[in-house]
Amino acid sequence: MRVILAQPRGFCAGVVRAIEIVDRALQQHGAPVYVRHEIVHNRHVVDNLRQKGARFVEELDEVPQGAVAIFSAHGVAQTVERDAEARGLDVLDATCPLVTKVHVQGRQYVAAGRTLILIGHAGHPEVEGTIGQIPGTVLLVQSEAEVAKLELPVDTPLAYVTQTTLSVDDTRGIIDALLRRFTDIVGPDTRDICYATQNRQAAVRELSKQVDVLLVVGATNSSNSNRLREIGSESGVASYLVADGSEVKTEWFANVRTVGITAGASAPEEMVENVIDALRALGPVDVTTMAGREEKVEFKLPSKLMQPLAAREV
Numbered sequence: 063m064r065v066i067l068a069q070p071r072g073f074c075a076g077v078v079r080a081i082e083i084v085d086r087a088l089q090q091h092g093a094p095v096y097v098r099h100e101i102v103h104n105r106h107v108v109d110n111l112r113q114k115g116a117r118f119v120e121e122l123d124e125v126p127q128g129a130v131a132i133f134s135a136h137g138v139a140q141t142v143e144r145d146a147e148a149r150g151l152d153v154l155d156a157t158c159p160l161v162t163k164v165h166v167q168g169r170q171y172v173a174a175g176r177t178l179i180l181i182g183h184a185g186h187p188e189v190e191g192t193i194g195q196i197p198g199t200v201l202l203v204q205s206e207a208e209v210a211k212l213e214l215p216v217d218t219p220l221a222y223v224t225q226t227t228l229s230v231d232d233t234r235g236i237i238d239a240l241l242r243r244f245t246d247i248v249g250p251d252t253r254d255i256c257y258a259t260q261n262r263q264a265a266v267r268e269l270s271k272q273v274d275v276l277l278v279v280g281a282t283n284s285s286n287s288n289r290l291r292e293i294g295s296e297s298g299v300a301s302y303l304v305a306d307g308s309e310v311k312t313e314w315f316a317n318v319r320t321v322g323i324t325a326g327a328s329a330p331e332e333m334v335e336n337v338i339d340a341l342r343a344l345g346p347v348d349v350t351t352m353a354g355r356e357e358k359v360e361f362k363l364p365s366k367l368m369q370p371l372a373a374r375e376v
């Protein structure tokens with residue numbers, strides 16, 4: 063069996079930063095530190111940090127007063143920030159800077175007097191965070207069909223922003239529908255979909271031309287990982303989302319010669335290796351990596367974590 067690995071795949075700069083924040087917080091403060099929501103949507107990442115002393119909670123009322131509380135990469139609403147302050151928590155914000163950028167952009171549009179539309183998926187923590195970062199009403203639009211249902215005069219001053227991990231193609235369709243329907247609407251086009259999401263989608267589209275089966279390493283609650291699997295399916299390739307090698311099923315590979323593997327932005331490379339090992343158990347495999355874009359994006363850590371330990375102890 064031939065295995066072709068997508069390039070790029072796996073961890074993005076926002077995920078690397080978020081995990082580093084939890085690691086450094088544990089080093090500086092000692093266990094436990096509290097993390098609101100999964101730091102990124104991956105059980106292996108979460109279990110690993112839990113073993114080092116991180117405690118994962120869904121709400122801040124589970125965090126003792128004065129403890130270290132870390133916000134996940136997906137961002138939080140302003141009510142959560144205020145609640146943390148009221149509880150006297152020592153907050154470290156692991157919200158990806160590209161998510162924060164969307165919050166800032168949304169607030170600017172509202173300050174300029176526009177009604178804001180957020181293109182995204184209901185119930186996703188990033189969407190809840192973005193809605194809660196913007197004063198006033200934010201209208202959530204999830205599909206082209208929902209554009210038709212917006213009860214607004216066609217000349218309403220509008221702006222839109224998007225979730226960072228959407229399908230570029232689906233978002234393009236929604237934006238086009240908004241532009242067709244409304245006469246005074248501005249927005250970033252698809253540029254709020256982050257570099258990592260865009261690059262992984264472009265790579266998997268290319269990879270799908272070369273393979274019989276596509277495996278996407280990632281979690282079922284990971285938006286960006288689900289979008290990668292959808293692109294494989296839409297390209298006519300049998301595509302499966304797997305957390306690790308234990309979820310790989312023998313029957314997927316009858317008469318299959320070439321398997322493509324990619325990984326969501328929150329999926330560790332060890333799990334890609336683990337999936338390759340599961341394929342090796344079925345027979346010999348020859349692994350190559352497709353030609354693709356090299357990413358060099360890095361984000362700075364919060365300044366609190368950059369201080370040498372001695373300076374904090376004074």
Ligand code: 0K2
Pocket residue numbers: 076077101102103104135136158161188226227283284285286287326327328
């Ligand atoms: O893709 P999702 O937004 O569900 O999130 P993860 O799978 O945790 O990936 C990291 C992205 C976090 C924010 O954009």
Ligand code: SF4
Pocket residue numbers: 074075076077135158159160161226227256257258259286327
């Ligand atoms: Fe940031 Fe994009 Fe990674 Fe989300 S997927 S954490 S927006 S770089």
